Amino acid sequence: MKRLAYAEPQPHTLCMTMDVDCGVNDVTAVGGRQIGVEDLYAAPTFERALPRYLDLAAAHSVPTTFFMVAASVSTPERKVLLRRMAQAGHEIACHTLTHPKNLGHCDAETLRGETAGAKRMLEDIIGAEVVGFRAPGFFINDRVSHALREAGFRYSSSVNNAIVYNATKVLFSLGRQLSRRPNAFYHVEPGALLAPGYPYSQHPASFWRRSANGGLLEIPTSTDALRLIPSVTFALDLMLPGWVRERFLRLLIARSSLINIVLHDFEFLQASDFPSETPLPLTTSLMTRMDPARNSARYCLVAAAAQNKRRIPLKALVASERADGGAKTAAARDHA
Numbered sequence: 001m002k003r004l005a006y007a008e009p010q011p012h013t014l015c016m017t018m019d020v021d022c023g024v025n026d027v028t029a030v031g032g033r034q035i036g037v038e039d040l041y042a043a044p045t046f047e048r049a050l051p052r053y054l055d056l057a058a059a060h061s062v063p064t065t066f067f068m069v070a071a072s073v074s075t076p077e078r079k080v081l082l083r084r085m086a087q088a089g090h091e092i093a094c095h096t097l098t099h100p101k102n103l104g105h106c107d108a109e110t111l112r113g114e115t116a117g118a119k120r121m122l123e124d125i126i127g128a129e130v131v132g133f134r135a136p137g138f139f140i141n142d143r144v145s146h147a148l149r150e151a152g153f154r155y156s157s158s159v160n161n162a163i164v165y166n167a168t169k170v171l172f173s174l175g176r177q178l179s180r181r182p183n184a185f186y187h188v189e190p191g192a193l194l195a196p197g198y199p200y201s202q203h204p205a206s207f208w209r210r211s212a213n214g215g216l217l218e219i220p221t222s223t224d225a226l227r228l229i230p231s232v233t234f235a236l237d238l239m240l241p242g243w244v245r246e247r248f249l250r251l252l253i254a255r256s257s258l259i260n261i262v263l264h265d266f267e268f269l270q271a272s273d274f275p276s277e278t279p280l281p282l283t284t285s286l287m288t289r290m291d292p293a294r295n296s297a298r299y300c301l302v303a304a305a306a307q308n309k310r311r312i313p314l315k316a317l318v319a320s321e322r323a324d325g326g327a328k329t330a331a332a333r334d335h336a
């Protein structure tokens, strides 16, 4: 029986990741109107935010894992950019096809399309295997875990067991649901709160339990020792005053032997990226008004370089015992 193994990183390793959501399948209320967020964000994200981040990542030598929503990579220019990112040493990973926040409750066919289908689309674009997956809103359950193994993913980075973050997410979702927006509710799977905070192999029968027999590797989002606050940088920017979040991140980065940080595309947008008459959702106007030099996402890039952390994409944490790793799916290997 062949199993996926977890390559223990050297001490003080940092994995920078970015969820490139583009607002796909999301709407927001602006000035009493509901508008599709993708219409606002997708073009500025690919034309401004990603190039801006790529310059910063190059300046600080930080290879990054980009979790892409496959449906958003819809034009020849975007496909070229994705190939260039992969060629530059970044990892292209999968963040579903259309970013459904209820992924674990989708019907079987939709779930396959959002996992295996999206994986194939991204692989066709970059011409290489896509091995990593992150669930929208960090909502993973056993159905999703099973679909990921079936699709041949080798790792997931979908567990976020920070208590304050999940509580805030539920309250925020309830508010959004009261305004009757579609795809508004961020689900929380209680089991995820009990999952280990370090990389572990998901048990085939319950994703949040560690399996001693290998299986799909889960690389959770890093949190503080009390598991209150995750290293999801936009949440830090919205939840904490500047000096607290900087201190939090400095300690987290300095003390963690492995840290998995989650950035988002919109943290690298600026108000000037949008036509002046564009009404922006509240969180975006808050984010774009922040001093760009002081937001948490940029702070992490600078701190990683300053502290001389080893910087690798998430896929470098996955090791296969099999020399032909990738030729067969993880599921096939598990059952071989």
Ligand SMILES: [Zn+2]
Residues within 6 Å of the ligand: 019, 020, 021, 095, 099, 135, 136, 137
């Ligand atoms: Zn997302």
